[in-house]
Amino acid sequence: MTLQLIEVDEALKLRDQGALMVDVRSPSEFAQETIPGAINIPLLNDEERARVGTCYKQKGRMEARLLGLQFVSPRIPAMVSQLLCQKHTDRTPAVVFCWRGGLRSEAAATLFALAGISVRRLRGGHKAFRDYVRDFLDRGEWGRLLVLRGLTGVGKTALLKRLVQKGVPILDLEGIACHRGSAFGGLNQPPQPTQKYFEALLWDRLRNIPPGSWAVSEGESRNIGKLLLPERLYASLQEETSLWIKASVDFRVRTILREYAPLLEEKEALTAPIQSLRRRLGGDAVDQLLQLVKEEHWEELVRRLIVDYYDPLYRHTLPERRIEVEVEPEDEGMQRLRLALDRVLAEKVSEPAR
Structure with a gap:
């Protein structure tokens, strides 16, 4: 036969x-x-x-x-x-x-x-x-990736979901990686894929964003949990003008509480990520955070994490080439984001990452 x-x-x-x-x-x-x-x-x-x-x-x-x-x-x-x-x-x-x-x-x-x-x-x-x-990932032959960036809690993931509902193409890197890209990023997520399968999933999405087209992605560091973004893809995320999402600390606290609400019933799940911050924050600060968990003072816990940990860690990532988008109130913020996307798309099309 x-x-x-x-x-x-x-x-x-x-x-x-x-x-x-x-x-x-x-x-x-x-x-x-x-x-x-x-x-x-x-x-x-x-x-x-x-x-x-x-x-x-x-x-x-x-x-x-x-x-x-x-x-x-x-x-x-x-x-x-x-x-x-x-x-x-x-x-x-x-x-x-x-x-x-x-x-x-x-x-x-x-x-x-x-x-x-x-x-x-x-x-x-x-x-x-x-x-x-x-070979596909090494060539970097896909469309433009318009990147949402901003400090923790501004609602980038929620914005991506709203863009999808409006028919805007997106590249959900955190969804593909099963990780939200921070010390707490693996909570309430399925196990991360292996690096090789992650790359296969990236191929499956990127091939549908061919040269001449575009999609919106959330800006990421090269590492997402245990996974590593391919070099050409990471370069693609760096070369475009960024859409810098801005919101007040109060707005960001509310956003995080809403997104992580299911986890607040599982105090044990929060302990290990908080313990991992001892080297950066010091033992006393971490002990105070653990006490807030024990007493279920969720709003204060999130506020402390934003002000003491996340903002000092990520504020230096503010890109030089950026368009700032204020997302409060949310409906007006979405309109501003669409206008900002149109503005970036009007810029000269970038060359593929080299």
């Missing part, structure tokens, strides 16, 4: 047309990184993969293949059923891949084809996709 091998470009075109991407690597490999939107139908689970690898080293290729066949054979009907349940259209084939496009994807694709399912194999496997993503 001849199985059609396709290159990454063709595989991703099929993906955009609704083709199901099927990752047949082990669950732990899939959890680390995959093609966004792919499903996992593992040919071997983690333990089985390890045992086959050991067998290959100790007894050779044929013995390892026979052992793998023993593991896979009882699961073939379930694997086919899983694919049929999730493949919602016959208009496009399923695209099967493993790590390097080798024996695992060949075996799985053969099984699916024998069951009458239209399949393609990704030449080079997930590694080929990973190389494709790295």
Whole structure:
């Protein structure tokens, strides 16, 4: 049986047309990184993969293949059923891949084809996709990124959400990274993706912001939690005139209390981030903050964090090239932001990041 091998470009075109991407690597490999939107139908689970690898080293290729066949054979009907349940259209084939496009994807694709399912194999496997993503991020060939910046609590994330509601394209870096980018940024968030999967998710968003178009993003440091922004993307965020969002401390306190309201019932979750500030604020200041948590003096806690920690830490980030946007009251602030966006868009289009 001849199985059609396709290159990454063709595989991703099929993906955009609704083709199901099927990752047949082990669950732990899939959890680390995959093609966004792919499903996992593992040919071997983690333990089985390890045992086959050991067998290959100790007894050779044929013995390892026979052992793998023993593991896979009882699961073939379930694997086919899983694919049929999730493949919602016959208009496009399923695209099967493993790590390097080798024996695992060949075996799985053969099984699916024998069951009458239209399949393609990704030449080079997930590694080929990973190389494709790295090349894309290194080239930096995407549209303009108009950047919202401002001190903690001015409501940049809320502004992005309101822009989305009005049909404005955005790049939500914190949403992709599952982190709000501060000492408290991981609270009430799902686990962060791995660096490689983060980059795959960035590719999936940035490819929809092609050269000649634009999107609005929140300004970030190069690190978002444990993740690192790719160099070209970080450069893109630095080269545009910034929209510097301004608001009073009272407004910022209210914004943070509103955004973090679910966490105020979980005092233990606040303890570790506050403890991490001892080196910067000193032991006495941190002890006072912990006492405010214990006594549930939330407004005073947030105000102290803004004035004593966040503002001194981030005030130096005030960009030289900026348009200041006052966002109080909120409805008028949104109008001012739209005018500021129009003003930035009227500037000369920046060259891609070098």
